[in-house]
Structures are given as C-alpha cells and as structure tokens.
Amino acid sequence: MLELIITSTLNGILFGMLLFLMASGLTVIFSMLGVLNFAHASFYMLGAFFGFQISRWVGFWPALFIAPLLAGALGAAVERFGLRRVHRNGHVAELLFTFGLAFAIEEVVQMIWGKSPVDFRIPPSLDFPAFSIFSTNYPAYKMFMLLVSIAIFVGLLVVLKKSRVGLIVQAALTHPHMVAHLGHNVERVFMLVFGVGTALAAVAGVIAGPALVTQSNMAALLGPILFVVVVVGGLGSLPGAFVASLLIGLVQTFAVSMNGSLAGAFGPLSPDYAQSWLSDIWGVTVAQIAPIMPYVLLVLILIFRPMGLLGTRET
Amino acid sequence: MTELASRVAPPYPQPSERIKFYGLWAATVLLLLVLPRLFGSGGALTTFSLIGISIIFSLSYNILLGQTGLLSFGHAVYYGLGGFLAIHAVNLIGANKLPIPLPFVPLIGGMTGLFFAALLGWVSTQRSGTAFAMISLGVAELIASSALILRTFFGGEAGISANRTKLIRFFDWNFGPQIQIYYLVAAWTVIAIIAMYALTRTPFGRMCNAVRDNPERVQFVGYDPHVIRYLAFCFAGFFAGIAGALAAINFEIANSAYLGAVQSGTVLFSTYIGGVGYFIGPIVGAIFVTALSLGLSDLTSVWQLYFGLFFIAVVTFAPGGITGLLMMHRPLLKGGTLAKVVPYYLISLVPTLAMIAGLVLAIETVVHHTVNPGEDPNIRAFGISFNASSPITWLAALVLVVAGFYVARKTWIRLAHAWDEAMTAARDKGHST
Numbered sequence: 001m002l003e004l005i006i007t008s009t010l011n012g013i014l015f016g017m018l019l020f021l022m023a024s025g026l027t028v029i030f031s032m033l034g035v036l037n038f039a040h041a042s043f044y045m046l047g048a049f050f051g052f053q054i055s056r057w058v059g060f061w062p063a064l065f066i067a068p069l070l071a072g073a074l075g076a077a078v079e080r081f082g083l084r085r086v087h088r089n090g091h092v093a094e095l096l097f098t099f100g101l102a103f104a105i106e107e108v109v110q111m112i113w114g115k116s117p118v119d120f121r122i123p124p125s126l127d128f129p130a131f132s133i134f135s136t137n138y139p140a141y142k143m144f145m146l147l148v149s150i151a152i153f154v155g156l157l158v159v160l161k162k163s164r165v166g167l168i169v170q171a172a173l174t175h176p177h178m179v180a181h182l183g184h185n186v187e188r189v190f191m192l193v194f195g196v197g198t199a200l201a202a203v204a205g206v207i208a209g210p211a212l213v214t215q216s217n218m219a220a221l222l223g224p225i226l227f228v229v230v231v232v233g234g235l236g237s238l239p240g241a242f243v244a245s246l247l248i249g250l251v252q253t254f255a256v257s258m259n260g261s262l263a264g265a266f267g268p269l270s271p272d273y274a275q276s277w278l279s280d281i282w283g284v285t286v287a288q289i290a291p292i293m294p295y296v297l298l299v300l301i302l303i304f305r306p307m308g309l310l311g312t313r314e315t
Numbered sequence: 316m317t318e319l320a321s322r323v324a325p326p327y328p329q330p331s332e333r334i335k336f337y338g339l340w341a342a343t344v345l346l347l348l349v350l351p352r353l354f355g356s357g358g359a360l361t362t363f364s365l366i367g368i369s370i371i372f373s374l375s376y377n378i379l380l381g382q383t384g385l386l387s388f389g390h391a392v393y394y395g396l397g398g399f400l401a402i403h404a405v406n407l408i409g410a411n412k413l414p415i416p417l418p419f420v421p422l423i424g425g426m427t428g429l430f431f432a433a434l435l436g437w438v439s440t441q442r443s444g445t446a447f448a449m450i451s452l453g454v455a456e457l458i459a460s461s462a463l464i465l466r467t468f469f470g471g472e473a474g475i476s477a478n479r480t481k482l483i484r485f486f487d488w489n490f491g492p493q494i495q496i497y498y499l500v501a502a503w504t505v506i507a508i509i510a511m512y513a514l515t516r517t518p519f520g521r522m523c524n525a526v527r528d529n530p531e532r533v534q535f536v537g538y539d540p541h542v543i544r545y546l547a548f549c550f551a552g553f554f555a556g557i558a559g560a561l562a563a564i565n566f567e568i569a570n571s572a573y574l575g576a577v578q579s580g581t582v583l584f585s586t587y588i589g590g591v592g593y594f595i596g597p598i599v600g601a602i603f604v605t606a607l608s609l610g611l612s613d614l615t616s617v618w619q620l621y622f623g624l625f626f627i628a629v630v631t632f633a634p635g636g637i638t639g640l641l642m643m644h645r646p647l648l649k650g651g652t653l654a655k656v657v658p659y660y661l662i663s664l665v666p667t668l669a670m671i672a673g674l675v676l677a678i679e680t681v682v683h684h685t686v687n688p689g690e691d692p693n694i695r696a697f698g699i700s701f702n703a704s705s706p707i708t709w710l711a712a713l714v715l716v717v718a719g720f721y722v723a724r725k726t727w728i729r730l731a732h733a734w735d736e737a738m739t740a741a742r743d744k745g746h747s748t
Contacts, residue, residue, distance in 0.1 A: 036445050082631065089634040092386050095448060096587060097630045099388075103580065104623035111617055111678075112685050220576065224456045227449045235446060288464060295457035302438050302450060
C-alpha cells in the first residue's frame, strides 16, 4: 500500500509538472493576448514528433534543444502572420483560428508520420532504474523528466519575477499601452511570449514523447485536459494553473492505480442491480473512470467556484 | 410616447414584401418536393437527407454562436444523446408494438436534447466567452468518455442499431426506402427552419442578440444574461436532438462518434463557413460543407487537411463566412457599381488560383512520398496526372506558391482600392447596406 502511494505520488507530480509546462505557456499567452490558444497541445505534439525525427538524425540530446526551438519559431510565426491579422476580427475569430490550426496540424502530422505510433525510445544513457521502492524499480528517465520540468519551472519563475525581461512582460500583461509609451515594442513582446510558450509545450512533448506514446492523436487526447487545468486553476492565473496541474496529475494517477468499484464495496448488499443497465455504473472500477476524473472535477469547480481555484477575473 | 413608438417600430410590411416573404418559404417547400424527381438516384437522396440533418444541426448551433454569442465546442453531445434515445425508442416501440409511428420519433430525440441541455446548461452558461467555450469542451469530453464506460446503454464501440421498418405504418409508409426517409427529413427540416426563424423574431430572440452584444446593459434593463443564455442553450439542445434523432433514423445506428469532438467540430465548421451573421448562413454552410466533404473525400485522401486550411482561410479573410461575403456586395449591386469591381476580381483570381494549385501540388506530392512511398510515382490528384518524384514537380509547386503569392498580394491590394471606390460611389447614391 505504501509502495503504491509513493509511486503514485511521484508519477502524479511528474504528470502534473508536465501539465504545468504546457499550462504555464497557455496561461501567460491568455493573459497577454486574451486568446486561449486551442493549438497549444498541438505544439506539444509537434515537439514530440520533431524530437523523434531529430533524435533519429543527430541523437536525443541535440533534439531536446533543437525541437523546442523549431516549434517555438513556428509558434512565433503563427502569432506574427496569423493571430495578429485575425485579432481585429475579435476573440471568437482568434479562438476559431487556433481551433482550425489544431485541426490542420493534426492532419499534417498524420500525413507525414502516419496514424500509428512512432518508435520514439528513451535514450540509452537514461535507460536504467534510478532506485527501487520496495520491489518496484523506478526508471531514471522519469526522474529526468521530473528534474527538467522542475528546472524549467524554477527558471521561469526567476525570469518572470527577477529579470528585466520578466518585468516588461508582467507590465505588458496589465498595461500594454503604458509599456508601449515607454518605448518597448509590445507587439514583439507578444510574439516572443507566444514563441516561448509554444517552445515550453514542445519541451514537454520531447521529454514526454519516449515515456508516453508519440502518436498523431496525442494532442487531441491531452488538449481537453489542458483546458480543464486552466479553467480549474482560474483563467489567467499562473499560481492557479500550478495548483490545478498538480491536483489533476495526482487525481488521475491515483485513480488509475485503484481497483475498487461500487460492486466491490457494497456488492453483498444489493445484487439486483447487477442485472439491469445500471450494472455498468455498479461494476465500473475507479481505474476505468480515471479518464473522466478531470472533467468531473471541472464540473464540481464550476458549481462551487465558477471563477476557478485562484481566479479572480470574469471573462 | 406614440411619436417615439412610431419612430422606433419598423414600418408595417408592404403587400409586395409579404408576398416575397411567403413566396420564398413556398418556393423552398416546392423545391424540396420536386428534388427527388430531378435527382432520383439513391446516392443523391442520401446526400439530400444528410444535408437536411446538417441544416437543422447547424441552425441549432447558430442559436448559440450567431445569436447569443456562445462559442460551444460540445454541441454534438445533445445531437448524440438525441440519436441514442431515438434508437432506443425505435427498439422499444417496435418490441412493444406501441402506436407511435416513425415521424414522431425525432420529437423524442428533441426532448432528450432539451432535457440534457436543461440539466447541463445551467452550470455551463454561468459564464460566457472563452470560459464558456472551455466548459463546453470539458462537459463534452465528460459525456463522450462516459459513453464508452456505460456500455449497456451506449453499446460501446459498436453502438446500438435498430430496425426502423418495425414500427406501425404511417399512411401506408414503412420508411424502408430512402425516398421516404428523404421526405421525413425534408418535412422535419422545414418545420425546424420555420420554428428557429420564428424564434429569432420573438422578444426572446432579440434579448439573445442583446446578451451577445452587451450583457452589462441587458442587466440594466432588468434581465439576467445567465437566464437568457440558459434558455438559448436549451432551445439549441432541443433542435440538435431532433437532428441527431433524424441521423440515427437515417443510418439505423447510433454510436459514440455521434457525441464526439469530431461531430462538434464539424457543426462548428459548417456554421462558421456558412456565416453566423445571417439566419440563412448555417443553411448555406451545411449544404456547402456536406457537399464538399462528400465530394473531396472521393478526390483525395487528405481532404480533411484541405478542409482545415479552408476553414483557417475563412476565419482569417472572411469572418462573415460565405453569406457575409455575398452580402457585402449588396450595396454595390443596389448602387450599380458592382461592374467596377468585377475586372479586379478576375485579375486577382488568376494568381490566387495559381498559388492554391501550387499548394495542392506540394501537399499531394508529400502525401505520395509519406503515405505510399513504394508505389508508382505517376499520381493523379483532382483528375490531373503528374510525376511525384521528378524535381520538375517540386520546382513547379515552389514557383507556383511563391510567385503566385507575390503577384496575388499586389492584385489583392488593387482589388481593395477598387472596392473602396465602388463602395464610396454606392454610398453617395444612398445605398449603404
């Protein structure tokens, strides 16, 4: 039992940190441009596929740097030539633009790499067990993922809170006109933030690619969970996104590892249910409903705290 | 007060306008009646049925997006649940020999859509804008994932099927042949269009528009925007349920794809491409998108990519959709200055088409090399043969895209100038809309 709790906690924090790598970019972009980038998970997918292709050519370590750069450049280009033009048509048009983009990126990935999963392997230098808890070996690659995401999280925090660039970004979030009057190119700041945000998503893609499945539907699988994270945390709130990422990461990992069901818990009490269509609800295990846990959480949050955990802003 | 009312109220419609209005409806009904006589083949009838279903679904979506300003990513939930309940209803009615003929089954679907919209809508519509869009997505994922868990009711991956001919006959029709299904769909389409058009003319319809444009002011007038959004959501769910039930009757099956993200995306595409600003927009979009997806899927394997690119182009360059684009020309037509713009259209058409051709060439070549690399390099796309591995093809694609874009951009700028001049001339003559 203790073993299960420790491994699930580690896995949950890992999944949560991966989610936060993406949710942080999404949140900052939302606060700045007022648009929720529907294609954010697509950049995560692009990161994974770029990482796969580049690691085939020159190895995993260069890929870890080149793939996010490429995806980030692509993201900046999307902002510069796409979103900025659509901006004058309003927020709905911007959201729909990114929706169409997500659709198109998935089709392009499917066209180039096919529909079946690609063989993206853990680099040999990290393919060993880091330590063992009781009887289970915990892979070193997962520790590496955890370290990378924590390092980026700390780096992001320092840049945003301590550096001059972070100061300008923070100012541009709330007072874009004032920042422009002070002589900063706010449009370029927006473009760079978009580029960095998508690059962070791509980093998550490169490190998650070998551990999870690199497939053309990975954006469609993760995207909705990502939006749940930003809504649950409160739209535009970075600390909220952090809390919500960890929460959802832990909830989902713990749910997957549990096997209980209503039938298991109350089985002897009422065997009549087992015959009707209610048997589905009766017999389903917690592990089976793990995929819907984030959405249940979303509905609960919306009922009890519509602005999100740490959100203040009404949109 | 009377003076104010006489100024604010629209003038009483002239008899000629009334004839035009009712004539349009009569012509629509007449067209739907004679369509099977003109195109009687089975494939055409299936296409018409699909278009009819898509029209109801898109119009119901536009109650949210166009009229109330709610961008939903999960409208297929109500469509799918309507479809599932309709299938179960057909099975139940058939098994118990209940005296309910098939034409009333879509109403069951509609009630299902209404019920679930009423259930889920209150939470969903608490907020508008981006938050609503994300919530609708989350709720849709919740329902779609639950559908795979509740296997007995939703039938898992395979879905639930039914036999529509087992119901009691309706005026000697058993709804086996596609032609009878076509008339069923056509009748429901007309009813739904009239109902939804009437809805836009009610005070409630106007309040929806007000909530879309300025929710704060709606509160000052004494309405609760949340309640109005909720009611609009319920109406949209009702009509989506009807569309879903018709789809289930048409295919005699309902599966989890009905509820899924793809279905929600498709209705969003067809509504937006048609144009959300006019009532007729989603109708145009439904016809266009259904015909396009059926036509394109025969021509190329990556039709969805073209579809996505087309959607991006519409969002970027024509936010009003197809109807918005056409309606832009109304003042020019009335002012008689349309002829000034036409030559510029024709000029800019040439490089634009060249650019698109280059893009298509590039995509098809890439597809050939990635999807079926070992096969004969001489491929056909859109009825044109070319050699996918020769460097000439690559070069041609590159030149067409780059040069086409460069020249096209110049012609677009000149077109914009000509447009402005024609518009000014039309405005001087007193035709501004």
